[in-house]
Amino acid sequence: MRLRALSKRVQQLELSETYAILDTVRKLRQQGEDVVDLGGGEPDFRTPDHIVHAAVNALAEGETHYTASRGTQALLEAVAHKYKKEHGLDLDANRNIIITPSAKHALFITLMTLLDDGDELIVPTPSWVSYKAMAAMAGATVKAVPLDGATGFRLEPEQLERAITPRTKAILINNPNNPTGRVLSREEAQGVVQVALKHGLYIVSDEIYEKVLYDQSRHISMASLEGAAPITVTISGFSKAYAMTGWRLGYVVGSEDICGQLLKVQQHTVGCAGSFIQRGGVAALEGCQQRIAEMVVAYKRRRDRLISGLEHIPGITCRAPEGALYVFASISDLGFENSMAFTRWLLETVKVAVTPGTAFGEGGEGYVRLSFAGSDEDIDEAIRRLHYAFQ
Numbered sequence: 167m168r169l170r171a172l173s174k175r176v177q178q179l180e181l182s183e184t185y186a187i188l189d190t191v192r193k194l195r196q197q198g199e200d201v202v203d204l205g206g207g208e209p210d211f212r213t214p215d216h217i218v219h220a221a222v223n224a225l226a227e228g229e230t231h232y233t234a235s236r237g238t239q240a241l242l243e244a245v246a247h248k249y250k251k252e253h254g255l256d257l258d259a260n261r262n263i264i265i266t267p268s269a270k271h272a273l274f275i276t277l278m279t280l281l282d283d284g285d286e287l288i289v290p291t292p293s294w295v296s297y298k299a300m301a302a303m304a305g306a307t308v309k310a311v312p313l314d315g316a317t318g319f320r321l322e323p324e325q326l327e328r329a330i331t332p333r334t335k336a337i338l339i340n341n342p343n344n345p346t347g348r349v350l351s352r353e354e355a356q357g358v359v360q361v362a363l364k365h366g367l368y369i370v371s372d373e374i375y376e377k378v379l380y381d382q383s384r385h386i387s388m389a390s391l392e393g394a395a396p397i398t399v400t401i402s403g404f405s406k407a408y409a410m411t412g413w414r415l416g417y418v419v420g421s422e423d424i425c426g427q428l429l430k431v432q433q434h435t436v437g438c439a440g441s442f443i444q445r446g447g448v449a450a451l452e453g454c455q456q457r458i459a460e461m462v463v464a465y466k467r468r469r470d471r472l473i474s475g476l477e478h479i480p481g482i483t484c485r486a487p488e489g490a491l492y493v494f495a496s497i498s499d500l501g502f503e504n505s506m507a508f509t510r511w512l513l514e515t516v517k518v519a520v521t522p523g524t525a526f527g528e529g530g531e532g533y534v535r536l537s538f539a540g541s542d543e544d545i546d547e548a549i550r551r552l553h554y555a556f557q
C-alpha cells in the first residue's frame with residue numbers, strides 16, 4: 167500500500183524557529199549543560215495570586231463546562247470596559263468581541279476569516295514568526311515590507327503603498343513590535359490607517375505587548391484612530407501583560423460583521439476558551455493593576471542591564487526598545503557568515519541561546535533577538551558569558 171500524501175498546505179510550512187531554540191535548550195539542559203536562555207518570550211513572573219485564586223475558585227465551584235463560543239458574559243464585558251476606559255472605544259460586548267484560547271488562536275481565526283487562496287497580507291518586517299505560517303494555512307502569502315534598522319525600523323506609509331497589489335487584503339501591524347521593540351508614533355499609526363482606508367484594506371493590529379512599555383512610550387490602539395474601527399481587527403491577550411502564557415487566553419475586537427464570521431471559525435475549531443480560565447481573565451482585567459506596573463519596572467531594569475552589557479562588546483550595536491521584551495541587536499560587524507551561524511556559535515561556545523534575526527523574515531539578517539523576559543541573574547550571566555566569548 168502506498169499511503170497518499172499529506173496536505174501540501176501543511177507540508178510547505180516550517181516548524182517555528184523559536185520553538186526549535188526552546189527544544190535545543192531543553193535537550194542541552196537534559197544533557198546536564200548549563201544554558202542561559204535568552205531565546206524565548208516567556209515572562210519569568212508567576213501569575214498574580216488574585217488571578218490564580220479566581221480560576222481555582224471557579225474550578226472548585228464547578229465551572230468546568232463549555233461556555234458560549236464568544237466567551238463568558240463577564241469576560242466579554244470586562245474587555246469592553248477596558249477598551250472604553252483605555253481607548254475611548256464603545257464596544258458591544260456581544261457583537262464586537264470574541265474570547266479565544268490565546269492571542270495566537272485569535273490571529274489564526276482572524277487570518278482564516280480575512281484571507282482567501284492567493285490573497286496577500288502585508289506585514290512590515292522583521293516580524294513575529296507565526297504570521298507567515300498562519301497566512302499560508304489560509305492559502306495566502308505574506309508580502310513583506312522590510313523596514314530599515316538604520317531608521318530605527320520606522321514605518322513609512324509609502325512603503326506600505328508600494329507593496330499593495332490587486333490581491334492585497336490586509337495590513338498586519340504588531341505594535342509594540344516583536345522582535346524590534348518599536349512602538350509606533352501616532353503619526354506612523356495614522357499613516358497605516360490612511361493607506362488602508364484609501365485602498366479598502368483591513369488592518370490586523372496585534373497589540374499583545376500593549377502593557378509592556380518603557381520610558382515615555384504610549385500605546386495607541388489602532389482602532390481608536392479616526393476611521394479605523396470598522397476596518398481594524400485588534401488582537402490582544404493575557405500572556406505578556408499578566409504573565410499568563412500557560413493559560414492560553416486572548417481575544418479579538420472587531421466590527422459586528424467581522425466578528426460574526428470569525429465566530430464560525432472559532433465554533434468549528436476550539437469551540438470556546440476554557441471556562442475557569444476565563445474567570446482568571448476577569449480577575450486580571452478587573453483586579454488591581456499594580457502587579458503589571460511592578461513587572462514593567464522589572465522588565466525595564468532588565469532591558470537597561472542587557473543594553474549596557476551589550477554596549478561594551480565591540481561589533482554589537484542596539485537601540486533601547488520602547489516596548490515588548492526583546493533587544494534586537496545588530497551583529498553584522500562581528501564577521502560571522504550570518505545570524506544563524508552566530509547563534510549556533512554562541513550556543514556552542516558559551517551556552518547562551520538567542521534567536522537569529524532571520525527567524526523574523528526579511529530585514530532580520532545581521533541581527534539577533536535577545537529576550538529580557540527572564541530573570542536579572544540570567545541576563546547578568548548571559549552578559550558575563552558574552553564578554554568572555556569576545557574577550
Ligand SMILES: Cc1ncc(COP(=O)(O)O)c(C=O)c1O
Pocket residue numbers: 207268269270271294340344372374403404405411414415416
Ligand atoms: C507578537 C506576538 N503576537 C502574539 C503572540 C501570542 O500570544 P499568546 O501567548 O496569547 O498566544 C506572541 C507570543 O509570543 C507574540 O510575540
